[in-house]
Amino acid sequence: MVTLAEVAQHAGVSASTVSYVLSGKRSISAATRQRVERSIRELGYHPNAGARALASSRSNIIALMIPLRTDLYVPVMMEIAIAVATSARTHGYDVLLLTGEEGPDAVRRVAGSGLADGMILMDVELDDERLPLLRATHQPSVLIGLPARTAGLTCVDLDFWATGALCVEHLAEQGHRDIAVIGEAPAVYERHTGFAERTLDGLRSRARELDVRLLHRPCQGGYDAVAVTLARILDERPGTSGLVVQNESAVEPLLALLRQQGRAVPEDMSVVAICPDQVATQSSVRLTSVAVPAQEMGRRAVEHLVAKLDGRGSDEVVLLAPELTVRASTGPAPSRA
Amino acid sequence: MVTLAEVAQHAGVSASTVSYVLSGKRSISAATRQRVERSIRELGYHPNAGARALASSRSNIIALMIPLRTDLYVPVMMEIAIAVATSARTHGYDVLLLTGEEGPDAVRRVAGSGLADGMILMDVELDDERLPLLRATHQPSVLIGLPARTAGLTCVDLDFWATGALCVEHLAEQGHRDIAVIGEAPAVYERHTGFAERTLDGLRSRARELDVRLLHRPCQGGYDAVAVTLARILDERPGTSGLVVQNESAVEPLLALLRQQGRAVPEDMSVVAICPDQVATQSSVRLTSVAVPAQEMGRRAVEHLVAKLDGRGSDEVVLLAPELTVRASTGPAPSRA
DNA sequence: AACCGGTATCGAAGCGCTTCGACAGCCTAT
DNA sequence: ATAGGCTGTCGAAGCGCTTCGATACCGGTT
Numbered sequence: 001m002v003t004l005a006e007v008a009q010h011a012g013v014s015a016s017t018v019s020y021v022l023s024g025k026r027s028i029s030a031a032t033r034q035r036v037e038r039s040i041r042e043l044g045y046h047p048n049a050g051a052r053a054l055a056s057s058r059s060n061i062i063a064l065m066i067p068l069r070t071d072l073y074v075p076v077m078m079e080i081a082i083a084v085a086t087s088a089r090t091h092g093y094d095v096l097l098l099t100g101e102e103g104p105d106a107v108r109r110v111a112g113s114g115l116a117d118g119m120i121l122m123d124v125e126l127d128d129e130r131l132p133l134l135r136a137t138h139q140p141s142v143l144i145g146l147p148a149r150t151a152g153l154t155c156v157d158l159d160f161w162a163t164g165a166l167c168v169e170h171l172a173e174q175g176h177r178d179i180a181v182i183g184e185a186p187a188v189y190e191r192h193t194g195f196a197e198r199t200l201d202g203l204r205s206r207a208r209e210l211d212v213r214l215l216h217r218p219c220q221g222g223y224d225a226v227a228v229t230l231a232r233i234l235d236e237r238p239g240t241s242g243l244v245v246q247n248e249s250a251v252e253p254l255l256a257l258l259r260q261q262g263r264a265v266p267e268d269m270s271v272v273a274i275c276p277d278q279v280a281t282q283s284s285v286r287l288t289s290v291a292v293p294a295q296e297m298g299r300r301a302v303e304h305l306v307a308k309l310d311g312r313g314s315d316e317v318v319l320l321a322p323e324l325t326v327r328a329s330t331g332p333a334p335s336r337a
Numbered sequence: 338m339v340t341l342a343e344v345a346q347h348a349g350v351s352a353s354t355v356s357y358v359l360s361g362k363r364s365i366s367a368a369t370r371q372r373v374e375r376s377i378r379e380l381g382y383h384p385n386a387g388a389r390a391l392a393s394s395r396s397n398i399i400a401l402m403i404p405l406r407t408d409l410y411v412p413v414m415m416e417i418a419i420a421v422a423t424s425a426r427t428h429g430y431d432v433l434l435l436t437g438e439e440g441p442d443a444v445r446r447v448a449g450s451g452l453a454d455g456m457i458l459m460d461v462e463l464d465d466e467r468l469p470l471l472r473a474t475h476q477p478s479v480l481i482g483l484p485a486r487t488a489g490l491t492c493v494d495l496d497f498w499a500t501g502a503l504c505v506e507h508l509a510e511q512g513h514r515d516i517a518v519i520g521e522a523p524a525v526y527e528r529h530t531g532f533a534e535r536t537l538d539g540l541r542s543r544a545r546e547l548d549v550r551l552l553h554r555p556c557q558g559g560y561d562a563v564a565v566t567l568a569r570i571l572d573e574r575p576g577t578s579g580l581v582v583q584n585e586s587a588v589e590p591l592l593a594l595l596r597q598q599g600r601a602v603p604e605d606m607s608v609v610a611i612c613p614d615q616v617a618t619q620s621s622v623r624l625t626s627v628a629v630p631a632q633e634m635g636r637r638a639v640e641h642l643v644a645k646l647d648g649r650g651s652d653e654v655v656l657l658a659p660e661l662t663v664r665a666s667t668g669p670a671p672s673r674a
Numbered sequence: 675a676a677c678c679g680g681t682a683t684c685g686a687a688g689c690g691c692t693t694c695g696a697c698a699g700c701c702t703a704t
Numbered sequence: 705a706t707a708g709g710c711t712g713t714c715g716a717a718g719c720g721c722t723t724c725g726a727t728a729c730c731g732g733t734t
Contacts, residue, residue: 001451003720014684019722026723029682046449050390051720054689059387064434068419078415082405085436094452097401097434099422112383114338115431222619249619252589256621259597282559282586284593340690351714356692363693366712388690391719678733684726692719701710 002045011039062093063116067123068100076294083298091306104130111137118305126192140308142301146194150317156300159319160195163290164202166324167244167272172210175333176242179214180233184247186218221249230257241333246274255284266331286327293320339382348376399430400453404460405437413631420635428643441467448474455642463529477645479638483531487654493637496656497532500627501539503661504581504609509547512670513579516551517570521584523555558586567594578670583611592621603668623664630657
């Protein structure tokens with residue numbers, strides 16, 4: 001391994017000069033800078049990460065805690081993770097991948113060891129057990145998701161309340177008076193995952209305001225589970241003419257089932273999905289949907305964290321405004337017989 | 338931050354003694370060990386990662402390079418990534434997430450800076466540009482996937498050649514003589530991704546041996562693309578009675594299309610998928626499939642890398658034997674009219 | 675001519691840990 | 705009784721970097 005000292009010797013300057021060339025923290029004459037840069041190139045020098053971290057107490061690493069469960073909204077998670085990794089690099093940071101497995105201990109470990117300079121948490125529950133630790137350790141952090149109490153925290157998320165409201169509005173405008181929600185898996189609600197509950201709140205509030213009947217049913221992904229859920233919904237509310245789906249893995253099965261039952265989309269049944277655009281445009285019917293802006297969430301989270309690490313930036317809740325794109329899966333409610 | 342020295346003082350021993358308690362590299366009397374451990378607990382000590390890395394030239398970090406593209410076989414990637422992160426932790430390693438974006442430079446950066454002790458590469462192309470660097474830098478590494486030349490490399494992968502062969506065998510046994518393959522997106526073949534080409538080789542070889550006609554068509558995921566591909570296939574080979582699908586995102590669209598066209602699965606058309614079990618069991622027809630053992634691949638990759646880092650283990654190619662599970666999507670070929 | 679404020683560079687200390695050699699004490703074998 | 709071998713502990717060096725004075729030199733003031 002080539003060291004700073006070797007570069008310094010090769011360039012005929014002191015080690016500190018090389019360091020200042022690298023960091024730009026003191027002015028260096030153009031001549032010296034060029035000589036040093038040349039030596040760096042010729043020797044193929046790379047600063048040693050450990051030494052740097054020790055001396056500067058900065059690791060230039062961001063920890064990203066992703067949920068362990070691989071069964072839930074996976075593509076969204078992946079997209080966020082990749083967006084985080086990519087934009088972290090543009091700010092000079094690397095990303096350490098932590099799975100939820102360790103739980104709060106991971107926070108302790110990372111904060112205690114100086115492994116990472118800050119962390120980004122995904123899959124935040126309303127009353128997440130990692131939060132007290134985060135506040136206590138003063139670990140710079142950004143949440144993707146919104147817990148119940150946000151005091152002293154920075155959060156980035158889609159405004160799921162508004163998302164729910166928007167879905168109902170769109171269907172109500174088209175004359176639908178009986179709407180059903182095919183939600184996330186029961187486990188998601190049991191864990192009090194913020195986004196699921198807030199979506200539901202938004203749906204219900206607006207439904208009440210617009211005098212629309214709303215039925216909510218959690219639903220595991222997969223064909224069979226969707227079949228059961230749909231049957232129950234239609235049994236309980238035969239007049240249902242609008243569906244809101246918040247579970248990527250329920251989308252295709254649902255469309256298949258409706259087709260099979262001879263219910264045309266959107267003539268007999270309108271469907272609004274909450275999912276990434278990719279899912280909405282690749283499905284068998286182009287879905288009217290509210291996009292989950294995974295990439296932007298990842299990017300924003302990194303930007304806020306970096307701002308904090310630079311001493312800029314403050315605690316703040318960033319809610320991205322939902323956008324509903326009308327595609328081919330929604331239309332006027334069928335006239336009542 | 339609590340330091341080693343403070344722990345040592347608190348326990349009334351020297352710093353090196355604490356270090357040896359932690360690492361177990363020298364024998365320590367039970368009494369001393371307990372005193373030290375107690376101090377560690379009471380003070381809430383966590384070793385500083387940077388200092389440790391500097392002194393020991395080991396970071397206890399494994400770099401994982403995942404593909405940047407989020408359009409391809411995402412759930413598999415995610416599952417592997419999580420398996421890697423999880424099993425790395427059981428060996429005392431953390432995982433650094435690199436996206437393909439930086440390409441070969443990432444290898445240089447990581448190797449040069451001592452950021453990670455070794456790396457795991459995913460999405461390996463047959464003639465991957467990262468490989469020469471890997472060999473040159475003697476960076477301990479494991480590939481998930483199989484390049485053209487494996488000399489001096491450790492690789493873990495599903496035996497895709499055998500997988501292809503197995504699919505053909507199964508269909509041939511059931512009397513199918515005309516088989517079509519709905520493959521990965523064209524881009525995947527253009528990049529010469531190992532697994533796609535090897536699957537195809539396996540399919541073709543066995544088809545030739547068993548005197549089965551085989552038609553291969555790459556296919557982007559999504560409903561429309563599958564519709565086009567399927568139409569072309571049936572146009573070109575109307576007698577096709579067996580399909581092999583190697584593209585997760587083509588599975589549901591395909592089933593929907595077949596249903597729509599009045600082709601019953603498996604009575605009129607048998608379908609074999611190459612996909613994770615979860616996809617095969619959650620689809621509208623339970624699919625006969627060869628599982629992609631994502632978790633095992635991740636776990637094995639970590640184990641081999643850790644073995645290398647410990648000085649055990651050697652270059653080796655590990656091909657996992659494919660297993661075909663018969664479910665409801667394959668059956669005897671329809672008798673020829 | 676003495677002085678000042680910049681600018682460019684150097685030297686040295688120190689970040690918190692690992693690890694090597696030294697050594698004190700003790701037990702066993704002769 | 706003495707040499708030899710263990711076991712358990714300590715001290716010090718050093719990993720490669722950052723960063724804080726200190727210093728030397730420059731041109732421009734008074």
